[in-house]
Amino acid sequence: MTRSTRIVCTRWGVSLGLILLLEAACRSGVVPTLAVLPPSEMFAAMLELLSTEEVLANVAATFSTVAVAFLAAVLIGFAAGVALHGLPRFRRAIDPLLASYYSVPIFVFYPLLVALFGLSALPLIAIGFLAALPAMLIATLLGLDRVPPVLRRVARMHRLGSARTAALVILPAALPNLFQGIKLSLAYAFIGVIAGEFILSGGGLGYAIAYAYESFDNRTMYGLMLFVLLSAVISNTLLSTWESRLQRRRWRA
Amino acid sequence: MTRREGLLDGTLILLAMLAVWQALYQYAGSAALTPPWATARYAVELLGTPTFWGHATQTLSAFAWSVAISAVLGIALGLWFGAFRFAGDVAEPMLASLYTIPKVTLYPVMLLLFGLGPSAKIAFGVIHGMIPVVLFTLGAVKNIRPVLLRAARSLRLSPMQTARFVLVPAVLPEIASGLRVGFSLCLLGVLIGEMFASQRGIGFLIINGINSHNVKLTTAVTLIVIVFAVGANSALLALDRRLHHRG
Numbered sequence: 063m064t065r066s067t068r069i070v071c072t073r074w075g076v077s078l079g080l081i082l083l084l085e086a087a088c089r090s091g092v093v094p095t096l097a098v099l100p101p102s103e104m105f106a107a108m109l110e111l112l113s114t115e116e117v118l119a120n121v122a123a124t125f126s127t128v129a130v131a132f133l134a135a136v137l138i139g140f141a142a143g144v145a146l147h148g149l150p151r152f153r154r155a156i157d158p159l160l161a162s163y164y165s166v167p168i169f170v171f172y173p174l175l176v177a178l179f180g181l182s183a184l185p186l187i188a189i190g191f192l193a194a195l196p197a198m199l200i201a202t203l204l205g206l207d208r209v210p211p212v213l214r215r216v217a218r219m220h221r222l223g224s225a226r227t228a229a230l231v232i233l234p235a236a237l238p239n240l241f242q243g244i245k246l247s248l249a250y251a252f253i254g255v256i257a258g259e260f261i262l263s264g265g266g267l268g269y270a271i272a273y274a275y276e277s278f279d280n281r282t283m284y285g286l287m288l289f290v291l292l293s294a295v296i297s298n299t300l301l302s303t304w305e306s307r308l309q310r311r312r313w314r315a
Numbered sequence: 316m317t318r319r320e321g322l323l324d325g326t327l328i329l330l331a332m333l334a335v336w337q338a339l340y341q342y343a344g345s346a347a348l349t350p351p352w353a354t355a356r357y358a359v360e361l362l363g364t365p366t367f368w369g370h371a372t373q374t375l376s377a378f379a380w381s382v383a384i385s386a387v388l389g390i391a392l393g394l395w396f397g398a399f400r401f402a403g404d405v406a407e408p409m410l411a412s413l414y415t416i417p418k419v420t421l422y423p424v425m426l427l428l429f430g431l432g433p434s435a436k437i438a439f440g441v442i443h444g445m446i447p448v449v450l451f452t453l454g455a456v457k458n459i460r461p462v463l464l465r466a467a468r469s470l471r472l473s474p475m476q477t478a479r480f481v482l483v484p485a486v487l488p489e490i491a492s493g494l495r496v497g498f499s500l501c502l503l504g505v506l507i508g509e510m511f512a513s514q515r516g517i518g519f520l521i522i523n524g525i526n527s528h529n530v531k532l533t534t535a536v537t538l539i540v541i542v543f544a545v546g547a548n549s550a551l552l553a554l555d556r557r558l559h560h561r562g
Binding site: 166249261276 | 320347427507
């Protein structure tokens with residue numbers, strides 16, 4: 063067994079062990095079942111909930127909001143990153159803003175967004191978008207910074223036009239950072255939308271969890287919570303796997 | 316770029332932001348936000364009232380506890396995972412995926428476990444702020460240059476001396492970066508906690524302002540939070556850069 067398989071196996075073992083430990087702690091009453099459901103029941107509750115129309119509608123609402131926010135953030139963040147890379151002085155000037163951006167809890171802007179966009183999905187999309195945008199922008203800037211100058215010279219030597227230089231040389235060289243940005247953007251858009259729903263809005267999965275908590279419906283609450291957490295972990299793992307596959311191909315090339 | 320140019324650019328950016336704020340006010344009206352000057356004046360007025368400080372003390376003490384707990388636990392766990400390579404390799408992706416989950420969904424669990432008091436807020440701040448501290452510390456210990464450890468060995472430093480003169484100075488800058496990120500996330504966690512199911516604190520003031528359409532209050536408190544967050548972050552960033560460029 064190689065070291066990396068051993069690591070992966072241990073990781074699964076530890077995760078399973080923790081789940082079993084929680085199960086045992088709940089079943090034996092160390093953790094009161096009123097506070098935490100045993101994982102097996104969470105899972106059963108999740109499956110039950112996912113077969114009801116109402117929950118599926120919430121899932122669709124939340125996922126589509128996240129998708130729009132994520133795509134907009136990636137496209138606009140990338141474009142803004144490219145533009146900003148070409149304007150070094152402007153970039154230096156707004157650098158402190160970018161560095162402090164994530165220290166401001168953006169949920170405080172929700173009422174403003176509601177006043178601007180009205181009570182629709184738009185304020186939530188805006189929250190997700192605002193949470194995800196700087197991650198993509200910063201990743202794009204870093205990626206473009208790290209393109210080795212020798213590659214640009216090679217492109218000039220081959221007399222590539224600027225479009226072909228961008229497509230064949232610069233984009234592939236910046237890809238690892240761009241991918242990192244895409245991954246973070248998805249995570250942040252998801253966090254932003256769920257938190258927005260949870261605290262402030264009247265729909266979607268986040269709201270359903272808050273509502274279940276307030277009506278002491280622990281089964282629904284834990285079922286939905288497990289679904290949200292699993293969705294986040296699975297999407298993140300899929301992107302990471304794809305990323306490392308791309309990375310390996312780069313090394314082979 | 317000269318220092319003068321930097322100052323000029325900074326001022327221009329600040330003015331541009333104030334202009335955008337004013338324009339938003341013209342567009343959305345007083346149902347959405349109050350204009351910059353009036354907000355600043357009301358914020359200063361708020362800072363002179365004992366009610367505000369009652370809420371602020373609640374938030375600041377929960378925040379201070381969660382930063383302290385995140386720092387101690389985060390550094391300890393990070394050093395441990397960093398020192399035992401195998402444990403670190405097992406844990407790192409798990410921590411990274413914990414970092415990307417919407418932790419707000421876990422807040423009800425904190426409330427059920429810790430009750431409706433400050434401890435739920437603190438715990439919630441800790442689960443936000445601790446992970447970056449662990450990840451940065453782990454990375455710092457893992458990537459320490461082997462030549463430094465060899466130098467310590469060849470100088471026959473005792474383990475205590477190695478820690479004091481080699482390990483700590485080598486990992487300190489990274490830990491400072493982790494603490495800066497953790498600091499912001501603790502604040503986020505505590506504020507979110509107060510915005511949901513709480514009767515006290517700055518987050519409660521904001522949510523209360525939203526629910527009672529007190530735009531003046533919400534905008535002013537938001538301004539205070541932003542100034543505090545950006546100010547603290549800039550100070551920590553300056554410290555961070557000094558540590559990274561030292562020596």
